[in-house]
């Protein structure tokens with residue numbers, strides 16, 4: 151009986167393990183390997199170049215630009231959807247009429263792929279007939295045709311908005327779940343003690359949503375680190391690298407300039423950054439756990 | 444200190460009426476206890492007083508002012524919940540000072556008041572902790588601290604001791620009494636535990652099915668229960684209740700328990716052969732030492748409680764065993780036949796149909 155179980159355990163575990171090794175471990179180790187070479191991506195003759203690729207990063211202006219953009223991207227892509235999601239959750243939870251319909255509507259974008267969302271927003275931002283300019287034109291009562299995605303000043307911000315639109319639904323449902331787990335008694339204490347709505351949110355509800363916030367931030371961090379596809383669809387890092395992020399930069403170096411070795415070095419740096427963020431995150435998680443268990 | 448008046452309060456949740464017309468006056472500084480079985484509407488009643496629950500019909504007055512439609516915070520009440528309802532992310536100090544912080548009092552003043560309250564409740568060394576690091580009794584003390592710091596007009600307690608173990612419950616009961624003596628604030632205290640009600644209350648209100656069965660000082664309820672429900676609910680062990688029929692002849696009204704004739708002088712109109720319930724408390728039955736007992740019984744179970752013992756007796760006239768209080772230094776054995784004497788001045792007769800006490 152024991153033996154038989156063991157056999158099946160191994161069988162059932164081996165498949166996910168294989169997938170994990172092929173899709174995660176193998177690319178990861180090969181990235182590390184190629185980051186020390188000058189491989190171009192398809193030729194089999196390449197040399198070991200030591201730390202050359204990493205030294206090159208230090209002098210790569212575009213890398214810095216991408217690093218700054220990545221920071222902006224991550225902060226905004228974590229903060230905005232979380233904030234919007236929280237606000238929506240609070241509104242829906244305060245039982246506004248039609249709350250459950252809004253819930254479905256706001257959640258819908260999450261079910262769409264980034265490609266669909268990206269393309270939709272490309273249309274929204276379209277200078278001549280896009281929804282954005284049409285609405286602004288309507289309000290301002292004069293023709294408006296600003297090329298949101300084609301101007302360095304607004305390209306990254308425009309993508310961030312599209313991204314937030316998609317991600318808000320996710321943080322909203324997590325916050326809604328968090329709100330239902332707040333004990334009714336605590337809200338009643340607020341009522342009896344005379345807390346204003348703002349005091350109630352600031353002093354009680356938001357702190358008590360910390361476990362939900364932890365999850366929201368975690369997912370936002372992970373999603374924003376992965377947030378490559380929507381940028382790729384909407385701007386491709388342009389114009390003039392103004393919306394280049396590290397992931398985008400890595401892609402361009404590897405697959406457009408055929409500098410696979412250098413691209414791998416960038417990916418290794420990106421990996422280390424992600425690792426650091428996640429470690430900080432887990433440290434915070436432990437603290438939260440001690441209070442809210 | 445404040446006076447609380449409830450005028451014909453009714454409450455329905457949808458089609459279901461859970462409070463069916465309650466009139467009550469709680470005087471200045473009175474310790475009022477609502478007691479009744481689970482689900483009878485005590486919490487709902489308390490929550491209507493607090494304003495957390497709306498009133499379907501009737502009105503609530505505090506110190507003469509109609510507060511029926513006032514927001515909870517405007518009523519100047521404090522409420523202590525069964526679950527303690529402490530904020531897990533705040534320290535004890537922040538929990539106690541919560542109401543003052545909301546009122547935007549200066550930090551210094553809040554600190555001083557919290558320190559004073561903590562001193563009264565003997566929880567000064569707990570101030571820096573969070574609720575998770577406290578025991579149940581300590582948590583309840585903090586919850587009480589949060590409620591007394593604002594000097595509310597009325598304290599509302601909803602089963603505050605139910606989550607505590609028995610020993611702690613007795614201790615906290617005393618402390619709440621002490622608090623009341625000290626603050627002299629009007630208190631409305633909800634419990635399903637009649638012992639708690641008896642020991643705490645200036646006046647008890649017995650609820651059942653959303654209605655008041657009887658209200659009055661504990662001893663009055665104990666000695667003169669208005670109906671079968673109160674008779675059975677107040678007092679431990681519960682009053683012995685025996686279903687029988689009333690008879691009338693030229694010598695008067697009486698019941699016949701297997702040949703034992705117990706005469707009554709009833710206030711209410713008695714009808715011959717009506718179904719009644721005979722009630723007698725366990726301390727008003729006595730094991731007979733002479734040879735002319737009122738009736739014979741057989742000891743079924745003996746419960747030794749230390750300070751006293753309870754005998755559960757089988758008789759010919761009652762399907763339920765009768766309880767009798769005896770001194771703990773007894774040598775009764777199960778199965779033993781004993782004679783019992785009834786204290787004729789402490790007997791109750793209830794109309795079985797209406798439940799009303801006729802004696």
Ligand SMILES: Nc1ncnc2c1ncn2[C@@H]1O[C@H](COP(=O)(O)OP(=O)(O)O)[C@@H](O)[C@H]1O
Pocket residue numbers: 456461479480481482483484485486487488
């Ligand atoms: N919010 C509510 N909605 C519907 N029914 C309720 C609600 N609150 C209480 N009740 C019902 O009202 C009755 C009285 O409840 P409650 O006041 O909590 O009783 P108690 O505190 O005496 O145990 C119960 O039957 C309960 O199911």
Ligand SMILES: [Mg+2]
Pocket residue numbers: 485486487602
């Ligand atoms: Mg209750």
